[in-house]
Structures are given as C-alpha cells and as structure tokens.
Amino acid sequence: EDKVVQSPLSLVVHEGDTVTLNCSYEVTNFRSLLWYKQEKKAPTFLFMLTSSGIEKKSGRLSSILDKKELSSILNITATQTGDSAIYLCATQGGSEKLVFGKGTKLTVNP
Amino acid sequence: DTGVSQNPRHKITKRGQNVTFRCDPISEHNRLYWYRQTLGQGPEFLTYFQNEAQLEKSRLLSDRFSAERPKGSFSTLEIQRTEQGDSAMYLCASSPRDGSSYEQYFGPGTRLTVT
Numbered sequence: 001e002d003k004v005v006q007s008p009l010s011l012v013v014h015e016g017d018t019v020t021l022n023c024s025y026e027v028t029n030f031r032s033l034l035w036y037k038q039e040k041k042a043p044t045f046l047f048m049l050t051s052s053g054i055e056k057k058s059g060r061l062s063s064i065l066d067k068k069e070l071s072s073i074l075n076i077t078a079t080q081t082g083d084s085a086i087y088l089c090a091t092q093g094g095s096e097k098l099v100f101g102k103g104t105k106l107t108v109n110p
Numbered sequence: 111d112t113g114v115s116q117n118p119r120h121k122i123t124k125r126g127q128n129v130t131f132r133c134d135p136i137s138e139h140n141r142l143y144w145y146r147q148t149l150g151q152g153p154e155f156l157t158y159f160q161n162e163a164q165l166e167k168s169r170l171l172s173d174r175f176s177a178e179r180p181k182g183s184f185s186t187l188e189i190q191r192t193e194q195g196d197s198a199m200y201l202c203a204s205s206p207r208d209g210s211s212y213e214q215y216f217g218p219g220t221r222l223t224v225t
Contacts (some may be wrong), residue, residue, distance in 0.1 A: 061127025
C-alpha cells in the first residue's frame with residue numbers, strides 16, 4: 001500500500017526564518033508528488049513535481065524531488081505569519097487517487 | 111468564481127439519518143474525486159469519476175456510502191444511516207483531462223457532524 005510520511009509534524013518559527021519541510025514516500029508506479037497548503041479550509045495547490053532534481057519555485061516557496069531517495073522538500077524563505085498553515089504532501093501512483101501524508105503544521109510567530 | 115464548489119458547507123445530523131452532499135467541479139474538468147479528512151490527518155481517498163463513470167472506490171467506502179455523477183458534471187455523495195464515526199470534512203476535487211499526471215483542485219469541503 002502506498003505511503004507518505006512527513007516530518008516534522010509540527011514546527012514553530014519566528015518571522016523571517018527559513019524552514020524546510022520533508023516528505024518521504026513509498027509508491028508503486030510513481031507519477032507525481034504534490035504539495036498543498038491548508039489553512040482552515042480546503043487544500044490549496046502549491047506544486048506538482050514529476051522529475052528528479054528540477055526545482056519548482058513560486059515567490060518565497062520552492063520544492064524539489066529526489067526520486068533516488070524517494071523524497072521531496074518544501075522550502076519557505078523569509079517566513080511570514082501568513083505562511084502559518086498545514087502543509088500537505090501527496091503522491092500519485094498507478095491509480096488516480098492522491099495519497100496524503102499527515103501534514104506538517106507550521107506556526108510562524110511575529 | 112470558477113473553482114470547485116460544494117454544498118452544504120456544514121451539516122449537522124442525528125445518528126441514523128441520511129445525508130447528501132453536492133460537488134460542482136471546475137468546468138471542463140472531466141475527473142472528479144471525493145476525499146474524507148479527519149482532525150490531524152491528511153485527506154483520505156474515497157472515490158473517483160472520469161466523466162460519469164465511477165472508476166475507483168476505496169475500501170473506506172462502505173455500503174452506506176454511494177456517489178454518483180449522472181451527467182459527468184456535478185456529483186453527489188450520499189451517506190445512509192449515519193454514524194458518529196462519519197463525522198469529518200468531505201472534500202471534493204477535480205482535475206483536467208489532459209496529461210498523465212495533473213494537479214487536483216479542491217473545493218471548500220462539507221463539514222459533517224453526526225450527533
């Protein structure tokens with residue numbers, strides 16, 4: 001059965017800090033890895049990664065996939081209080097469903 | 111607003127009652143998914159439609175759960191004889207037709223509370 005593990009489960013930082021969130025996976029017939037941000041409602045899409053070593057970037061957020069290590073990281077630089085959320089990692093394998101990790105709860109204090 | 115929409119946003123029901131939720135996907139997205147999310151967990155897959163065909167169902171989807179997408183547009187998820195363990199956020203997502211892997215866009219969810 002496909003499995004996604006995120007670490008840490010919880011993280012508290014100060015505004016301006018840089019954070020790295022980790023995601024490791026075991027997936028049959030891997031097709032893609034996705035990152036979502038969830039505040040008090042539905043997950044909002046951030047990135048989809050399919051190829052190893054190619055960084056995706058959006059503003060202060062970036063992510064990269066390592067297929068050899070079966071992992072991905074999500075970096076957030078110069079964190080702001082608005083970055084406080086749960087960050088979810090999900091994978092898509094041989095079927096159409098996404099398999100999610102439990103998420104990393106990020107709290108950014110002013 | 112051209113995003114995924116879900117109704118109702120909140121539903122409180124008594125144990126044993128039936129409930130039905132609706133999802134309207136992003137227009138022209140032919141794939142539609144239902145997930146369930148409980149506190150402290152990531153969303154868990156329930157079922158998936160491509161157009162009107164239900165192509166995959168999770169083991170989580172007991173016989174009290176049924177989903178339809180009659181014309182390949184909106185979808186409904188019905189839970190019969192609700193139990194307290196059904197209390198959760200029910201999320202709908204859609205994704206476009208093209209490509210072999212594609213992001214799923216989520217709606218705001220329906221929060222179900224079974225008392």
